[in-house]
Amino acid sequence: SSGETAGIFTPKQEDYQKVYDDIAKLLEEKDDYDDGSYGPVLVRLAWHASGTYDKETGTGGSNGATMRFAPEGDHGANAGLVAARDFLEPVKQKHPWISYSDLWILSGVCAIQEMQGPVIPYRPGRHDKDIVACTPDGRLPDASQGNKHLRDIFYRMGFNDQEIVALSGAHALGRCHTTRSGYEGPWTFSPTVVTNEYYKLLLNEKWSWKKWNGPKQLEDKTTRSLMMLPTDMAIVTDKTFKQWAEKYAKDEELFFKDFSNVIVKLFELGVPFAEGSEKMTLKPTNV
Template identity: 65%
Template sequence: DSAKPSAAFVPTKADYEKVYNAITDIFDKEGYDDGSLAPVILRLAWHASGTYNKEDGTGGSNYATMRFPNEAGHGANAGLSVARDALEPIKKQFPWISYGDLWTLAGVAAVQETGGPAIPWRAGRIDGVEAHQTPDGRLPDAAQGSSHIRDIFGRMGFNDQEMVALIGAHALGRCHSDRSGYEGPWTFSPVTFSNEFYNLLLNDAWQWKKWKGPAQYEDKKTKSLMMLPADMAVVQDKEFKKWAQTYAKDEQKFFDDFSKAFSTMLELGVPKEQWKSEPYKVGQPEAAAA
């Protein structure tokens, strides 16, 4: 049999670099929050991936099931249409990329372009059908504490260290009263990826915010920063606190551990045979990618 050349377009790393560049072009948005869509786009990548259940292999980024009304309507996903809609023109421009690959690559870009570590990533997710949607309740509830966090992230296969590293993403972005009900940013620089979340959590004085909204903390000094009950659990739990102290002291260690855990998170639920290559670094200078 003579092998017929396939007519299908086979994207290379250079093609994903083009998608990456198109994504970074939409981040800056004057008048929106703190001037960038990067935080809400990171949240989309995480919520698309964090539904994974290691017991039965369901959920995760493979099928991009948040495209469907049922999962899009889960309480935890409130507000993420902002991120999905912002990425839609890029899907139109590069119709060959799957939604799962697009959303996770956009999460990589959000971390990297706000000054965070390089996140190894690879292509291979496919678009699924409505039946692939996961039931509500797989993402964490901000009102709860460490045992809930261990249940949720343990179900994805993560250990204490990885959980604490992943939650450090709250250096970025803010809460919106019309989305989650909570309000305000975690840090003074919500469009810079850093270890500030741990520093503030450990070193600032926190008190319950007096307001009609859901129970959340505010910093005593300026009353302009916030922590969720689930964030506070990171210093209330002895095992978690050890890692928060490590990451507050050593930003490079946080970056290294976040990169590993987040890269793993973005791959949850994707069958091995679907991957098109080993993970690589997109959007990084060649020297760093080598």
């Protein structure tokens, strides 16, 4: 089975599948969290680990898991992600050979697939780094801003406009917490299932500013139970972004294909994979 040569453990696909299965099992067991799943917060952990990447300097990205350390873990954008890291700790204890960096990304892949999303090909090979590799604050997007800010942040990682819109569809999942970001509420009525509902709601609902003491956010006029951030609104007020939002609202299959491609790119930013390393497809639980 697993390759063991002179005490050096060389994990194979079947070993990653075991880790995947353990994360999936925990997701199923721990259903008393938020809307019934840790899935969304695991996706957010994997995204925030990756989204610090700067293509000019090659710093940041998922290779390092530096969010384990206080400077980066305490960045405002990362508030609440300790819930995801703690959720994964028993998995790390059971499979100590996997790096935190690879584990966090594997958990994002697992969460997306288990929440009925597209297949996300996975490639391991990340190594945990020391505290000195922590990225400076301010690399992740600020929800109070608009289209220029989105381009500044995502172009820095090497993404284009289409990719920005495809990535934003992740907000079909999960919710905002006043205790974390200050914002409140979910984007969709099915926050634990991957869908193209984010685009449909953005385009088809009427949105107005929520009247409250919190930060500026929008609410849907029909039920007033859903939310959009100012940055979400930029996806339909910017002409170029909007064209992609319209395509994804109409065609969930296209969204799934583009979302899978762009999230693989996100998860691999700045990772020096070994020569000849290959992506693997890990098997979802219920198919």
